[in-house]
Amino acid sequence: MTDNENSKMKTITITTATIDFGDWKLTATGVLGEFWDWRIENYTPALKYSSDYKTREYFDDQEELEKFMWEEVQRINQKYSHCVFEEETEEVENEDYYEEDED
Secondary structure (H helix, E strand, C coil), X not given: CCCCCCCCCCXXXXXXXXXXXXXXXXXXXXXXXXXXXXXXXXXXXXXXXXXXXXXXXXXXXXXXXXXXXXXXXXXXXXHHCCCCCCCCCCCCCCCCXXXXXXX
């Protein structure tokens, strides 16, 4: 048995991933390679708005964490944004129209 296996304490590396859009940030903080209660924070400095939640996740590496982060960006954008459609009617020349010659 090694000293680490027999110790109450262990050393961990806490990772913080940030996607920064300038006007808002999304961060995730936790430990890679272990099931961990990741803290996810959505922060908008101009509005002094911050929301956060914890989710128990396992990310093997930074690539998996980054994929999760981009999925969160999409989820947040879809939740707080919407697509607007505008339509207008115009008269244009009908290219399929032709006049028959009357001889």
